[in-house]
Amino acid sequence: MSLIFVSLVAGIAMGASGKIPAAWFHYSNKMTTIMLFIMLLALGAQIGIDRELAAKLTLLGGRALLIAALSVAGSIGALWAVARKWNLAGSGHGQDRNSCRQIQANKE
Structure with a gap:
């Protein structure tokens, strides 16, 4: 490691x-x-x-699929919560009011 x-x-x-x-x-x-x-x-x-591992692959595969699905769902949920809290839904690719250039202009 x-x-x-x-x-x-x-x-x-x-x-x-x-x-x-x-x-x-x-x-x-x-x-x-x-x-x-x-x-x-x-x-x-x-x-x-x-x-031995190949024989247990179906059991491990099911658990791995469940863990992966829950990880994706948790990531989407966290992103949704952050975007909702900070009102980022319409910000696009940093070209709107949340872009670095616009934030810098607002500070001045």
Whole structure:
């Protein structure tokens, strides 16, 4: 786990330092997607090899689906509550009264 954290912090530091060529940013989204697919393929292969886990997959899959559905519902509910409290329903993409430019203009 610490290797993951160290790698993430190192990547942030490299990006913030400006030492990464700008041309790499064009490919970063594609590289991330490809690496994610490779990780998912490896995870699927590992699950397929483990007979005990594969046998329990239906039980685990049902629980995972329930947890995922409740997580999405909770996120939508929290977003709805925050948007309603702060009256953000009509704010769009930051181009209305809640945009940074408009908030700065209101302060002056």
